[in-house]
Amino acid sequence: xxxxxxxxxxxxxxxxxxxxxxxxxxxxxxxxxxxxxxxxxxxxxxxxxxxxxxxxxxxxxxxxxxxxxxxxxxxxxxxxxxxxxxxxxxxxxxxxxxxxxxxxxxxxx
Numbered sequence: 621x622x623x624x625x626x627x628x629x630x631x632x633x634x635x636x637x638x639x640x641x642x643x644x645x646x647x648x649x650x651x652x653x654x655x656x657x658x659x660x661x662x663x664x665x666x667x668x669x670x671x672x673x674x675x676x677x678x679x680x681x682x683x684x685x686x687x688x689x690x691x692x693x694x695x696x697x698x699x700x701x702x703x704x705x706x707x708x709x710x711x712x713x714x715x716x717x718x719x720x721x722x723x724x725x726x727x728x729x
Contacts, residue, residue: 660693682728
């Protein structure tokens with residue numbers, strides 16, 4: 621294999637974890653029997669008996685994107701908890717990032 625081919629192999633990032641997946645009904649909802657997931661990436665609505673799949677997936681993606689951009693989760697910012705106010709974007713960490721990235725993360729969360 622040539623080195624150029626080997627480098628192309630790593631240009632695509634893939635994220636997946638089907639260990640906690642559930643079957644969805646026809647309306648796009650699933651019943652969650654027990655609260656499960658990776659702490660820090662679980663959407664707040666996972667504490668309810670039903671949830672909409674796209675919402676929890678987008679929440680996890682938003683947290684992951686935030687963490688990839690700053691090297692910490694939003695809840696690592698002092699006195700911030702999900703639902704306690706807007707997502708914290710500390711100027712020191714976001715000064716070299718595009719505003720559209722913050723908008724995308726805010727939309728996901």
